[in-house]
Amino acid sequence: MLPMNLIILIIITVCLLMISVSLMISKKKINDRMKLSPFECGFTPSSSPRLPFSIQFFMISIVFLIFDIEISIILPLITSFQVCNKPAWILTVSIFMIILILGILYEWHQTLLNWNM
Template sequence: MITMMFTAMIALTLTAAIMILTSLLSKKINEDREKSSPFECGFDPKSSARLPFSLRFFLIAVIFLIFDVEIALLLPMTIVMTTSSMKSWLTISLIFLTILIIGLYHEWNQGSLEWAN
């Protein structure tokens, strides 16, 4: 027991020391204008690199990622069905699907799924 605690303490100390050392060594000392500007084949940029981004596109992308992860959570439910009781599997599945449908209805009701007004 003492050996495990001693090993864990050494590992944590070594990890903390390496993290502190890398954060101290990785700091940029001087800020160069050329290195902080966007790269366009060695030429000065013709326009600003900070173009406005469509917020609608971002929201739809986030919604897609959320529902994509939820589908990835739904797929293993068919495999788990054979190893669990049918009543508990059905209850959990229905609760999960109900939460998904309520979330989809909320997004639809708020107008987040409409691409153009």
Template sequence: MLMILSMSMMIFLISSIMMLLASSLSKKSFNDREKNSPFECGFDPKCSARIPFSLHFFLIAIIFLIFDVEIALILPIMVIMKTSNLWIWFISSITFLFILLIGLYHEWKQGALNWVT
């Protein structure tokens, strides 16, 4: 037990030192205004390079990521079915899917899934 604790402390210490070294050596102190400005074929840009994006598109992307993670959580349910108690597996699977459906219904009623052009 003492050996595992000492090895984990040593690994933590080495990784902390490496992160501090990497962050201190990678700092760039020279900030040039010309290098930080947007570049359009050698000319000054006609409009702002920071064009605002659609907030609705951002919300759709976030919802997609959330449901993508939920699918990754659903996939192991079939594998677990063979090794667990069937009744407990059924109740937990139905509960998880019910919570997901409630979330989908809420997003649908809020209008976040309607694509407005």
């Protein structure tokens, strides 16, 4: 059995050796400027790489997201019609539909549904 001091020394030596080999292998060349640029094809960029974001696409995605959430809420309500209390079910669905209609009227009033900007 090796003494504890010798085991610790071996572990530290192996760790330092691995770190130094890793640093030597991973050195990047400073003069390789084209590879460090965002465009590696060799052309210099003529315009900004970031294009302006269209708010219309964002609004369409939000409308579809809201539509998907509505469908995921309405479908279980339809299937639960057979087993639920009828007046409570009608009240729940009516309140939900009123909230949806008020939301779309608010979007329409704020001209958020105008796609011809």
